[in-house]
Amino acid sequence: MTARLARWSLLLLTIFLLAVWWPLLKDLLFEYRYGKTDLFYSPVIERFVYKELLGEGHQFIYRDQDGTDYDRETFEALIPFIYYKNMELWGRLPLRLAGQTFDKAQIQAERQVLELEPVELPGHAPRIQLFPLLEANPGRARLRFPEDIMRPGDRLTFINSDANRIDPELTRVFTAALTEAGFAWPVQASFGRVSILKAFDAGYFLLDRTGDLFQLRRVDGAPEVTPVPLPDGLAVRHLKVAENKRGDSLGLILSEDDRLFLLAQDEDRRTAAELIPLALPGYDPDTMELKILFNPLYRTAIYSDQREITAVAMDRQFEPIARYSRTMAMAEPRLVDRVWEALVPFSLDLHDPNGRYLRLSLDVHGPLALPAIGVALIIAWLLLWRRGLRLLNIAPSLLLVALTGLYGLIAVALITPETPQGSAGADRRLGRAPVPGQANA
Numbered sequence: 001m002t003a004r005l006a007r008w009s010l011l012l013l014t015i016f017l018l019a020v021w022w023p024l025l026k027d028l029l030f031e032y033r034y035g036k037t038d039l040f041y042s043p044v045i046e047r048f049v050y051k052e053l054l055g056e057g058h059q060f061i062y063r064d065q066d067g068t069d070y071d072r073e074t075f076e077a078l079i080p081f082i083y084y085k086n087m088e089l090w091g092r093l094p095l096r097l098a099g100q101t102f103d104k105a106q107i108q109a110e111r112q113v114l115e116l117e118p119v120e121l122p123g124h125a126p127r128i129q130l131f132p133l134l135e136a137n138p139g140r141a142r143l144r145f146p147e148d149i150m151r152p153g154d155r156l157t158f159i160n161s162d163a164n165r166i167d168p169e170l171t172r173v174f175t176a177a178l179t180e181a182g183f184a185w186p187v188q189a190s191f192g193r194v195s196i197l198k199a200f201d202a203g204y205f206l207l208d209r210t211g212d213l214f215q216l217r218r219v220d221g222a223p224e225v226t227p228v229p230l231p232d233g234l235a236v237r238h239l240k241v242a243e244n245k246r247g248d249s250l251g252l253i254l255s256e257d258d259r260l261f262l263l264a265q266d267e268d269r270r271t272a273a274e275l276i277p278l279a280l281p282g283y284d285p286d287t288m289e290l291k292i293l294f295n296p297l298y299r300t301a302i303y304s305d306q307r308e309i310t311a312v313a314m315d316r317q318f319e320p321i322a323r324y325s326r327t328m329a330m331a332e333p334r335l336v337d338r339v340w341e342a343l344v345p346f347s348l349d350l351h352d353p354n355g356r357y358l359r360l361s362l363d364v365h366g367p368l369a370l371p372a373i374g375v376a377l378i379i380a381w382l383l384l385w386r387r388g389l390r391l392l393n394i395a396p397s398l399l400l401v402a403l404t405g406l407y408g409l410i411a412v413a414l415i416t417p418e419t420p421q422g423s424a425g426a427d428r429r430l431g432r433a434p435v436p437g438q439a440n441a
Contacts, residue, residue: 215228
């Protein structure tokens, strides 16, 4: 009984390892060369245009939503705010669009990109709850990291990084400031950007026990707390902070029901002012990467998963004016993928494309793998039969091959069942004739 349990444990372990490592080997040998589609809204023709990589040879296509193809230079001229440096080299500045004129300085002042990826969301990646609260008014040209770090919890604890000790005075002062502003302890979530390479510091946004949002900044060493007004019924899931030179937004707020809002900024104080809802039909933050492009005329939200990409063009007040979706070239199956799906019935993946945790996922290949399973069954039966095993002994192994295909065939070939003593096969291997009636016993 112990030997049988050990054998089946080895069989299942072998199948598991093959189902995990073979897909990785296939991807290593047959590198995926298709790239994601780059989709834009053209202020020149007022249509969506896109650039796409078509596999081998680094071959790009440049096309608009109506199927018209362009050469590279013409395509770049259709989105001059993106390629404004080329426009300058080609002598096409200032731009004249929609009855307005835009020089290089105006374009640079209006350009901005806001991004939100699934891996940034809570629960998609580990996060250590220690944050540096920068001095928002450093008295110098660049921001710098403080000598202490902030640990949110039942209170706002500050720890001196050099001595690795709690700073009781900073802890008392900042905790009291939040309490006086109406903060309900403990801290439910903290949002901020840990970097000194930014135009200014907006501090951290803290979500309290009741779901209210507060912005905390350190200004001249003292706490500055600003409540962030939220629409009724809005539960904050995530806040992507983005301090930039444009100065009219602080980032993006994602609600628990997957609605997205732009967090507008009070330009005088670098604090939150209001929330602007963004209409993005079909947007799924857990699986889609989002990018919002700002230019002097439009704001364009582009979001995509591994199959489809969608863009929504909006005016300067974020009112939608056009929308376009398409299936990307990278979603089209390759020949090697079809062959792989015909060879094995399933694959196992430990990698989460939308997070940084290990996650076991099963990809079932469906009826396409049935012929290969049939061939694997025949080979397994012949292999075990030639080793002198009776049907009663090989039936469980054949069932395993029927469920796992080529994986099971290799595992059974490596780890065969024991040959029962006195079997016809054992007699043949010993060079003696079987006892009459023994082979059928």
